[in-house]
Amino acid sequence: MKLFADLLNDSPAVVSAPAVVKPIATRLGLPPSRQNPWMRRGTTLLAEATTDPAAAIRQAGLNWTVQRVDLRTADTLDPVPEFAAIRRSDTNGILGVVGADYSPFQNDQMFAVFSDLSKVGRDDGGLPFTIETAGCFQAGKVVWALAHLPDLGIRIGDDETQTFLLVSNGHTGNRTLIIAPTTIRVICQNTLKMAEAQIRLNQGRPGLAGGFVLKHTPGIHEAVADAKAAFAATIQSHAATKAAWQHLASKAITNRIEVEFMTAVFGKPGPDETDRAKTIRKNREERLASILASPTAQVRGTKDTLFSLLHAVVEYAEHDRSTRTSESGDADESRLFSATFGSGAELKARAWDAALELAA
Numbered sequence: 314m315k316l317f318a319d320l321l322n323d324s325p326a327v328v329s330a331p332a333v334v335k336p337i338a339t340r341l342g343l344p345p346s347r348q349n350p351w352m353r354r355g356t357t358l359l360a361e362a363t364t365d366p367a368a369a370i371r372q373a374g375l376n377w378t379v380q381r382v383d384l385r386t387a388d389t390l391d392p393v394p395e396f397a398a399i400r401r402s403d404t405n406g407i408l409g410v411v412g413a414d415y416s417p418f419q420n421d422q423m424f425a426v427f428s429d430l431s432k433v434g435r436d437d438g439g440l441p442f443t444i445e446t447a448g449c450f451q452a453g454k455v456v457w458a459l460a461h462l463p464d465l466g467i468r469i470g471d472d473e474t475q476t477f478l479l480v481s482n483g484h485t486g487n488r489t490l491i492i493a494p495t496t497i498r499v500i501c502q503n504t505l506k507m508a509e510a511q512i513r514l515n516q517g518r519p520g521l522a523g524g525f526v527l528k529h530t531p532g533i534h535e536a537v538a539d540a541k542a543a544f545a546a547t548i549q550s551h552a553a554t555k556a557a558w559q560h561l562a563s564k565a566i567t568n569r570i571e572v573e574f575m576t577a578v579f580g581k582p583g584p585d586e587t588d589r590a591k592t593i594r595k596n597r598e599e600r601l602a603s604i605l606a607s608p609t610a611q612v613r614g615t616k617d618t619l620f621s622l623l624h625a626v627v628e629y630a631e632h633d634r635s636t637r638t639s640e641s642g643d644a645d646e647s648r649l650f651s652a653t654f655g656s657g658a659e660l661k662a663r664a665w666d667a668a669l670e671l672a673a
Contacts (some may be wrong), residue, residue: 350504382399430543478494529563566618
């Protein structure tokens, strides 16, 4: 595997006139300025919608409901009592098939989480927040909103990261209402879940938090208690994440560490690797090399460290990695969905584990 330093060294040291030497960014195909993928896929909320959940759901175009619809067989029209379909009210699109005991959780109930959070004062462990963007995946199968917590930023040198709460809910029967404390790195808009506050496997290395499920019971006292617990868990996760990142930023990378990291994250090619697999691997290595040579990895305070190596993989997963899409699918949405809930999220988790392992 060629490392990013090797690719730089492949360029000729002297170029005879009248040849034109292209800038390094052009030669390596460095990534363009990154845009926030959540804002590309969702609606950026303005004015009162940043603090009023009712205005936010309207402005984001999520003020629709879902309902159960009976299923029948196509040939005889006999009812299928064990299952029901979930239908979106405004488009009549079918979002999924669920069991007999599934009860839909509406979008306005998800946004009510922000009302519960706003009831927790600072003296009770609450934090100020603004709802920045909201949207849905897969025509409404998963609905989400991102709320910024300005008090919980992380800065290492010139490297700045902001903290958010990702609130998501699914309408397909296999996803629950979840709040996941999440970071977004400013320079490249990478999203990474925060660390678990507790120590995992007695190894002293926290894993990435999966988020926590809210019961969101009807009683106001129970709802506010859940909101308090959410803030407490977020603050603990923020402390664990900050400590882990500072540790990673103190560990300089070498060629050996980089090879071991990439092998742990992506695996080692086998002797029977197909031509297609070789092409995929080569393209991935070149893209990662480009990211590591780009401004997003050359930030004062974190450059040439395990922190920058970790976030190069996160950036690749969020902005460059190929993902499967349906015939009418959107590659950008599929990549973000994968990086949040699917194989891309698993890739980022492996990168997190590998970085902490090498930093030990």
